Amino acid sequence: MPNLDNSGILIYAQLTRENYIHTVFFELLDKAKELAKKLGSVDVNAVIFTTPGLIDEYKESFKNKGVNKVFYFEDNKLKDYSTEYYSKLMVDLVGVIKPEILLIGATNQGRDLAPRVSSALATGLTADCIDLDINEKGQLAATRPTFGGQLMATILCKTYPQMATVRPNVFKINQEDSFVETEFVSCPVNLVGMKNHVRLLEFKKTVDSIINDLDSAEVIVTGGKGLKNEKGFELLRRFASSIGASVGATRGAVEMGLAPSCIQVGQTGKTVHPKVYIACGVSGAIQHTVGMENSDYIIAINNDENAPIFDIADCGIVGDVFEILPEFIKK
Numbered sequence: 001m002p003n004l005d006n007s008g009i010l011i012y013a014q015l016t017r018e019n020y021i022h023t024v025f026f027e028l029l030d031k032a033k034e035l036a037k038k039l040g041s042v043d044v045n046a047v048i049f050t051t052p053g054l055i056d057e058y059k060e061s062f063k064n065k066g067v068n069k070v071f072y073f074e075d076n077k078l079k080d081y082s083t084e085y086y087s088k089l090m091v092d093l094v095g096v097i098k099p100e101i102l103l104i105g106a107t108n109q110g111r112d113l114a115p116r117v118s119s120a121l122a123t124g125l126t127a128d129c130i131d132l133d134i135n136e137k138g139q140l141a142a143t144r145p146t147f148g149g150q151l152m153a154t155i156l157c158k159t160y161p162q163m164a165t166v167r168p169n170v171f172k173i174n175q176e177d178s179f180v181e182t183e184f185v186s187c188p189v190n191l192v193g194m195k196n197h198v199r200l201l202e203f204k205k206t207v208d209s210i211i212n213d214l215d216s217a218e219v220i221v222t223g224g225k226g227l228k229n230e231k232g233f234e235l236l237r238r239f240a241s242s243i244g245a246s247v248g249a250t251r252g253a254v255e256m257g258l259a260p261s262c263i264q265v266g267q268t269g270k271t272v273h274p275k276v277y278i279a280c281g282v283s284g285a286i287q288h289t290v291g292m293e294n295s296d297y298i299i300a301i302n303n304d305e306n307a308p309i310f311d312i313a314d315c316g317i318v319g320d321v322f323e324i325l326p327e328f329i330k331k
Contacts, residue, residue: 008043008068009036010099010161012090013058014109015050017203021061023215024105024168031132031171032103033066033178038134042100043068047093049078049086059184066178071097075189080200081109085191087116093187094121099161101140103132106165114165124157126164130271130290140164145267145290167271168215170294214246214263219276222248222265222292225256226281226302226321233258236280239325248272250288266291280321284309301325 009032014022025046032044046067048058052074062070073089090113094102102117104110106128118125126142130152133141140162146153157163214220221240227233233253240247249259251266265272266288277295282288284300284307292298293312300313303320310316317324 007098007100008045009039009101009103010045010047010071010094010097012102012104012110012113013046013048013062013070014105014107015048019054019057021048021058022105022107022168023173024107024110024166026065026173027168027171028103028105028166029065029067030174031166032101035101035132035134035140039100039138045069045071045097045099047071047073047090049073049089051076051079055184059182062184063182064179065182066180067182068180069183069185071185071187073187073189075191077191077196078189081113082196083112083116083198084194084196086113087120088191088194089187089189090117091120092190094161102161102163104163104165106167110165114163118163121161121163123159123161123163126155126157128267129164129166130170132164132166145286169271169273172273172294214248214265214270214272217246217272217274219243219245219278220248220265220272220274220292220295221245221278221280222250222282223253223259223280224250224282224288225252226283227253227258228281230258232281232322235322235325239280239329242329245276245278246274248292250282250285279309279313280325282309283307284311 011028011032013025016022036042036044055072071093077085104114114125129142129144131143135141139156141154142164143152143154223233223236227236237247247263248265249263251264251268253259254261254264267290271291273294275296277292278299280301298313299315300309301317301321301324305318
């Protein structure tokens with residue numbers, strides 16, 4: 001592996017189970033290009049782990065996107081995600097190219113990989129960020145909710161690389177091409193003597209995740225404590241079905257047992273960015289709004305005219321969801 005001390009930004013390009021580059025990479029890429037300009041137009045690079053012969057399938061995805069170099073590791077041992085293998089190779093790469101900033105998507109995989117890498121590098125990690133910037137001293141300023149979502153904290157890292165994980169759907173993808181000559185760099189896979197202590201036997205999606213994929217939903221109907229009981233949530237599901245929407249829930253609704261945690265939206269759940277977000281019986285606490293405030297159009301239904309949700313809603317309906325939703329279903 002060539003010694004390329006570029007002090008740039010490195011982004012982890014995660015592959016999905018279907019062998020697509022996870023969309024969070026492209027979200028991070030556009031934000032990284034903004035950060036790179038503030039740092040004096042430093043390089044923005046990517047790292048990807050794949051099996052032999054597949055890198056050619058991904059080259060078009062990186063080209064004309066503003067990526068300077070793509071560092072890729074190819075080995076049959078990398079077919080399924082491995083904490084041991086991936087973190088070891090990531091640490092090897094960082095030791096050679098010495099990036100100033102390392103960004104990883106806060107997916108299930110990213111949340112497992114990032115702390116392992118930061119620990120091995122003896123550097124700090126700001127997790128589950130909702131914004132990134134460069135401060136006046138040229139440091140990465142990573143913002144995340146804190147104190148149970150009551151406050152936003154901007155955190156600086158004293159050591160390098162400065163690491164952060166960022167939730168999917170926090171940043172929008174810029175569809176415009178960015179013409180940069182992308183170089184693909186093959187990296188040696190040095191896993192001699194290493195054992196993988198966890199082996200994937202089978203992968204099954206839950207019924208909820210198959211039917212109700214919030215990450216890609218264009219319309220989401222979310223229920224809060226105001227739905228009161230299972231009958232209220234069943235009404236919500238009927239409404240969502242009638243307009244072809246996915247169903248979400250607040251933490252309060254999940255804690256009441258009205259919905260599974262896999263559809264929770266907010267600080268401790270998913271961050272979503274649909275075209276239309278309909279909040280039913282949702283008060284609008286910051287723990288929830290940090291997960292949906294970037295929706296293109298927000299509609300709120302609540303019987304409390306002073307509910308905080310109306311502060312960010314584009315359209316607000318003050319009334320009883322148990323009276324309003326049946327009328328919507330009829331329409």
